[in-house]
Amino acid sequence: MCGPRDCTGAERDAAREVGRLLAERGAVVLCGGYTGVMAAVTEGARSAGGLVVGVLSRADREGAAPGLSAAIATGMGEARNAVLVASADAVIVIGGSWGTLSELALAVRRGDVPVVQLGGWQVLDERGEQLPGVTRAADAEEAVRLAVA
Template sequence: MFQVAVCGPARCSAVEEAAAREVGVLLARSGAVVLCGGYGGVMAGAAQGAAGAGGLVIGILSGDDRSGASPFLTAAVVTGMGQARNSVLVGSADAVIVVGGSWGTLSEVAMAMRRGVRPVVVLGGWRIADARGEAVPGLVVADSPAAAVRLALAGRG
């Protein structure tokens, strides 16, 4: 199964949550497993969209139990690792889609890039350039949820 992590802030705009929901729907319709942090905001949007489209949604939780987890998860993995769970999340993914941005989201981008997860697709939020101001190879920018999913699934073999 092709697994795509959808990452983004727990506190986000309605536009970001709607984009994450659409990403979740499109991933589920493509047959991809949706991985997320399992809580609110972008994570809940992706989970709701994927679950509503009949997809499999796995939440990688930061806490010691399932309290506060999105009701749209198919299954939840309790890590008790706090933000370190971000490494488990992106390390389990074949591709990453980032919707919006927060410091936790930026850590997920960095970990995914460092681990060699490709592609890492950014939809809104963080824009990352190297010291010369050039785009970082492997980090691609999408202008819509459909483009983000298409780019993420391009890595499916």
């Protein structure tokens, strides 16, 4: 699960619902482990008894989202995005920020896992067409269904 630390209320609600739905399906939820979308997915997954692992950019656990089941303090800065995406069986992206865009790009480049986007930025080619590799979802339920299919 990828998304920005600064998010809208709608993005927060969607992330909470995605976390809950993933936990109900028995998925281990990986996220960046801080505020915003990451905290919301943590809250949603934990509310359903799920396991949530935060892959932190810092070398310590300062600022980590409350409720994480485990926090991995990488000290890698934004390079931790590659660790997060490489560890996932599917990637759901909610919202948009530069860090989130890098996670989306890394997931698509990986090429062997579903990449589902709910809201956020659209990456288009020079003709204004959506690039292959990302499936857009209308809501949290569809995002989870596409990711675990």
